[in-house]
Amino acid sequence: MINSKLETALNNNKFAITAELAPPKGTDFSRILGIAQELFQYVDAVNVTDFQSASVKATSLALCIELANRGIQPVLQITGRDRNRIAIQGELLSAAHFGIQNILCLTGDHPTSGDNPEAKPVFELDAIGILKTAETLMKGIDLGRNELSPPFPQFYCGAVTSPEYSPIELELIQMKKKIKMGAKFFQTQGVFDIKTVEDFSNQTKDMNTNILIGIIPLKSPGMARFMNRKVPGIEVPDNLIHLLEKSSNKTEEGIKIAADFIMELKDRKICNGVHIMAIGAEDNVLKILDKAGLIG
Amino acid sequence: MVITKNKDYNEILKSLGNNKNIIILGCSECASVCKTGGEDQVVDLKKYLETNNKNVQNTKVLSTSCNFLLSKKELKELKDDLTNCDVVISMSCGNGVQTVSDILNQQVVPANDTLFVGEKIRSGIFEENCRTCGECLLGRTAAICPVTRCAKGLLNGPCGGAKYGKCEVNEENDCAWIEIYNRLLELDKVELLEEVYPIRSYSESSSKRSINNRRKK
DSSP, rough: OOOHHHHHHHTTTTEEEEEOOOOSSSOOOOOHHHHHHHHHHGGEEEEEEEGGGGGSSHHHHHHHHHHHHHTOOOEEEESSSSOOOOHOOOHHHHHHTTTTTTEEEEEEGGGGGSSOOTSOOOOSOOHHHHHHHHHHHTTTTTTTTOOOOOOOOOOOOEEEEOOSSSSSSHHHHHHHHHTTTTTTTEEEEOOOOHHHHHHHHHHGGGGEEEEEEEOOOOOOOOHHHHHHHHHHHHOOOOHHHEEEEEEOOOOOOOOOHHHHHHHHHHHHHOOOEEEEOTOOOOOOOHHOOOOTTTTO | OOOEEOOOHHHHHHTTTTTTTTEEEEEESSHTTTTTSSSHHHHHHHHHHHHOOOEEEEEEEEEEEEOOHHHHHHHHGGHHHHHSSSSSEEOOOOOHHHHHHHOOOEEEEESEEEEEEEEEEHHHHEEEOOOOOSSSOGGGGOOOOOOHHSTTTOSOOSSSOBTTBBBOOOOOBHHHHHHHHHHHHHHOOGGGGGSSSOOOOTTTSOOOOOTTTSOOO
């Protein structure tokens, strides 16, 4: 089995880069696969979201398989919202069959925030339960204590965290539990303030884990204000909103803000890498990496 | 306490179909507190049905509808009326309706919708706080139930979706896990959150539950 490139990068203290892609709401994967093809040589793994924002799309596993078949290492995102323990274990075994090692375990947004709000939520396992499940499967048994046929799956599991969460002490307790259950890396909610990362770096120093800071390129001041109002864990500082307001090319300004932030994070060595979430504007990821000097 | 609300009288009337002779049973326990099955509500429903050409033969507020033996005894007093009646209306919780139905050889219809196990905060204000999950973890959660109060029913801490301490599903609700954290902080017991709660088994609670303490071991 090929080793996880992300794991190797983090173990070798390389500044790791991941980017997030979403499966389409439809049956044609060509656009998203095209973006992945362009990106993959510059990133350590490509995250594939699991029914992002609780909305119906093709599955994370399907796009992960397409990526793996092209030699692009994915991070399979898996939530507890839509699957009980039987389905989650089946999904993880299937991922392992296709050589998918990187798994990001999440609790998941509630169906009411998505495009099929009438759906019955599952949440039998939360992020911590899914981590525990992956760990159990790696030992060759399932959660019902039944033996698996060899070879047993090998996963490199991660989880999410939110540096702007309030109260942060509670989030830190959650992180410790996730580490205890096998999380080897964390990808964070989008952060915009270097001070937040500094504080978070200090608060998590003793955990000896890998933290990839979330980067969301801003597209407009309206988007920033909306996220501040509505999106948990997002705090875009006023000075960035002013920069966007003054700019004649807001997308370019957003790309520049993201690239500058990444360069600062890398220079100051206050995190182990970045995770870029260019929600709906995945074409911009390459531009950000280029501007941040992470290409070539 | 089991919290109930009255169905629309019109809906109750419809459930009677063409049946004419009716008996109304109330319940002096929870349904009385909820004002959905006490003396006043029984009288109220009786009046409504009579103005809609039903013949309400008799009414009775049972002491505890869901107590099988006690209700059986109390219903004996209505024996004659029961033989002649077409439909019995039970103004109790869903359990009371079924207990009465188990006792009687009659069609029994509910007057109430059963909502939740909850607390009476003050007159007319009730709140759900227990889902009767069968595995109480209040001892680790500062006596705040995450199964009920967390929209995702999470057992191992918050999902991270709270904004300004409010639940991502309903901005009017506080995040149960932040409430738990704050109360544990006050009690100086935050370490209770550090332990991982094991993955729960649902095999016991997924079918009808019963207890028989008389069964020989």
